[in-house]
Amino acid sequence: MLKINNLHVKLEDEDKQILKGVDLEVGPGQVHAIMGPNGSGKSTLSYVLSGRDGYEVTEGTATLDGIDLLDLDPEERAAKGLFLAFQYPVEIPGVGNMTFLRTAVNAQRKARGEEELSAGEFLKVIRAKAKTLKIDADMLKRPVNVGFSGGEKKRNEILQMAMLEPKMCILDETDSGLDVDAMKLVSEGVNALRDGKRSFLVITHYQRLLDHIKPDVVHIMANGRIIKSGGPDLALEVEHNGYADILAEVA
Amino acid sequence: MDSARKQAQERLAAMGLPQRRDEYWKYTRPDLLTTDDVAPAAILNLDEAPLFDAIDRLKIVFVDGVFDADASDDLSMAGIEIALLQDAPDWADALYGTLEAAGQTPVARPLAALNSANAREGVVIRATGKAAKPVSMIYVRKSEASDVMLHHVIRVEEGADLTILENGPAAARFNSVMEVDIADKGAFHHVRAMGRDHERRAATHIFGRLGHESKFKSFTMTVNGKLTRNEVVLELTGNDAIAHIAGAAMGDGDFLHDDTVFITHDSLNCESRQVFKKVLRNGATGVFQGKILVKAGAQKTDGYQMSQSLLLDDEAQFFGKPELEIYADDVMCSHGSTTGAIDDEAMYYLRSRGVPKVDAQDMLVLAFMADAIDEIEDEAIADDIRTRLEGWLARHRG
Numbered sequence: 001m002l003k004i005n006n007l008h009v010k011l012e013d014e015d016k017q018i019l020k021g022v023d024l025e026v027g028p029g030q031v032h033a034i035m036g037p038n039g040s041g042k043s044t045l046s047y048v049l050s051g052r053d054g055y056e057v058t059e060g061t062a063t064l065d066g067i068d069l070l071d072l073d074p075e076e077r078a079a080k081g082l083f084l085a086f087q088y089p090v091e092i093p094g095v096g097n098m099t100f101l102r103t104a105v106n107a108q109r110k111a112r113g114e115e116e117l118s119a120g121e122f123l124k125v126i127r128a129k130a131k132t133l134k135i136d137a138d139m140l141k142r143p144v145n146v147g148f149s150g151g152e153k154k155r156n157e158i159l160q161m162a163m164l165e166p167k168m169c170i171l172d173e174t175d176s177g178l179d180v181d182a183m184k185l186v187s188e189g190v191n192a193l194r195d196g197k198r199s200f201l202v203i204t205h206y207q208r209l210l211d212h213i214k215p216d217v218v219h220i221m222a223n224g225r226i227i228k229s230g231g232p233d234l235a236l237e238v239e240h241n242g243y244a245d246i247l248a249e250v251a
Numbered sequence: 252m253d254s255a256r257k258q259a260q261e262r263l264a265a266m267g268l269p270q271r272r273d274e275y276w277k278y279t280r281p282d283l284l285t286t287d288d289v290a291p292a293a294i295l296n297l298d299e300a301p302l303f304d305a306i307d308r309l310k311i312v313f314v315d316g317v318f319d320a321d322a323s324d325d326l327s328m329a330g331i332e333i334a335l336l337q338d339a340p341d342w343a344d345a346l347y348g349t350l351e352a353a354g355q356t357p358v359a360r361p362l363a364a365l366n367s368a369n370a371r372e373g374v375v376i377r378a379t380g381k382a383a384k385p386v387s388m389i390y391v392r393k394s395e396a397s398d399v400m401l402h403h404v405i406r407v408e409e410g411a412d413l414t415i416l417e418n419g420p421a422a423a424r425f426n427s428v429m430e431v432d433i434a435d436k437g438a439f440h441h442v443r444a445m446g447r448d449h450e451r452r453a454a455t456h457i458f459g460r461l462g463h464e465s466k467f468k469s470f471t472m473t474v475n476g477k478l479t480r481n482e483v484v485l486e487l488t489g490n491d492a493i494a495h496i497a498g499a500a501m502g503d504g505d506f507l508h509d510d511t512v513f514i515t516h517d518s519l520n521c522e523s524r525q526v527f528k529k530v531l532r533n534g535a536t537g538v539f540q541g542k543i544l545v546k547a548g549a550q551k552t553d554g555y556q557m558s559q560s561l562l563l564d565d566e567a568q569f570f571g572k573p574e575l576e577i578y579a580d581d582v583m584c585s586h587g588s589t590t591g592a593i594d595d596e597a598m599y600y601l602r603s604r605g606v607p608k609v610d611a612q613d614m615l616v617l618a619f620m621a622d623a624i625d626e627i628e629d630e631a632i633a634d635d636i637r638t639r640l641e642g643w644l645a646r647h648r649g
Contacts, residue, residue: 050603051599051602051603052599052603053595053599073602073607073608074599074602074603075602075603075604075605075606075607075608075611077603078602078603078604078605079605083603084603086600086603089600090596090597090599090600092594092597092600092601092615092618093618093621094615094617094618094619094620094621094622095614095615095617095618099614100601100604100606100614103606103610103614104601104604104605104606105605107605107606107607107610108605111605111607143618144600160604164604164605
């Protein structure tokens with residue numbers, strides 16, 4: 001599914017290397033988690049994969065089902081099935097949440113040569129999905145993320161994910177700013193999308209999210225590289241001992 | 252009316268035509284509006300439905316500035332009285348030029364005096380109740396080098412409610428004055444779309460006087476046009492009056508749009524709002540000169556002024572001059588003026604969800620305009636305006 005090979009990335013405007021050779025492969029239906037101390041490059045990896053401006057790939061590749069992602073515009077990557085749930089979802093005053101979602105869904109369908117959803121069909125689908133995420137009609141009508149609480153924003157990200165039905169989902173610190181109940185709700189939303197084919201890359205600081213979204217593989221990232229990979233136990237180890245031991249072990 | 256015209260001529264002679272050195276003509280070239288020779292402006296033909304086509308309205312058509320009875324509807328409707336300027340009844344005769352004259356201080360508006368002195372066409376409308384439907388003035392253009400002046404006189408009687416729509420290319424050079432006198436508890440709604448011929452020039456003026464608990468709402472859309480100077484001069488003379496003026500302008504290339512607004516608060520507990528949005532690219536220029544004057548004793552005034560421009564490239568420019576002059580001590584007045592580019596974060600967010608770049612930009616431009624369009628109370632009319640803006644965006648991509 002997602003294959004990252006020796007990825008080196010620097011900031012475009014600064015001579016600062018952030019990713020220094022990331023290797024990662026997420027197979028179909030798998031859930032991988034990336035943990036790591038602040039500044040290790042976790043969020044940068046998610047931005048580079050989704051096509052945000054400001055980064056320069058100096059070496060390496062990233063492919064989705066064999067397609068070179070790094071060569072594509074962000075909207076093309078999305079149409080190919082990549083989705084990033086933002087750590088800080090962006091507020092867009094003046095654009096209704098529903099309009100935004102319908103435009104996005106239909107733009108992707110169009111890009112893939114599929115028929116666009118009519119307003120009626122779209123409404124039916126979104127109502128059902130919004131309900132399970134406890135997103136009410138008012139939230140759908142309001143401008144995108146404007147005035148949403150932290151939890152509402154994250155639920156809105158998961159709703160977008162559910163509507164867009166991507167192949168590869170990247171969740172960038174989706175648990176940040178969530179209370180226990182909200183985390184449970186969001187995790188249920190994510191788990192509902194697990195169908196044995198769809199893959200997930202979950203970036204998080206805390207093991208507790210991984211209690212809800214059970215990973216197949218856990219990676220530890222530090223200083224721009226993945227320094228250790230293992231099973232779910234690795235996350236527990238981090239939770240108990242912090243990163244110091246692992247960092248020392250690798251060094 | 253002859254004496255009113257003579258007085259206007261005298262006002263004009265005393266103040267002279269606008270010059271570049273005049274304080275309120277710093278950013279906008281007045282000579283395009285004042286030269287003897289009128290440069291032609293090519294007539295734009297677009298294959299699309301006329302604006303307000305689906306709105307049930309009473310149509311008054313002017314062709315190159317002359318009333319066209321055949322193309323117009325019968326000028327009678329429940330709740331209002333309509334006449335041509337040349338057949339103005341006494342009340343209109345008495346009002347003609349008075350609000351314009353009052354609006355000449357403290358800032359001179361010579362082109363309005365020029366209009367009062369010379370205009371021969373226009374309509375006078377008196378609303379006595381709730382007008383059954385909007386009065387829609389359509390300015391058709393057939394001549395390449397037309398030089399048109401129109402002068403409308405409107406009186407909204409106590410408790411009456413009137414909506415005026417204006418649209419059409421009007422002229423190569425257009426000068427209009429609309430005097431609006433709103434009695435206590437009267438409501439006046441105004442939505443207009445300026446002509447879209449690329450080389451046309453226009454100077455428009457609205458002079459309004461608002462009585463107790465009255466309401467004035469005006470929205471203007473401007474897309475295209477070499478030069479547009481829209482002046483709105485309002486005096487809130489009655490307590491608890493509300494005045495909202497909004498504008499959405501989009502320019503690409505040889506385009507200058509100038510909103511010059513002067514609102515005088517002269518009574519208690521009144522509210523005024525100015526909401527102007529401009530989207531500019533490729534050398535287009537936007538100008539905003541807005542003033543709120545709160546006279547001594549006009550306590551509890553709530554005045555708000557917002558002017559924002561979105562520059563889509565480095566060649567576009569915007570000049571803003573917000574002014575507040577306040578002589579009362581218990582008032583709320585604020586202004587905000589911003590100039591910026593498309594929000595990169597919002598672009599990235601939309602694109603990461605699969606929305607192509609051009610569509611994402613259009614979405615953000617329309618979102619930027621939303622506050623201004625939201626000032627239109629009638630949803631069907633607002634939808635028409637949105638559709639027009641979307642059409643313009645689709646034609647001006649890349």
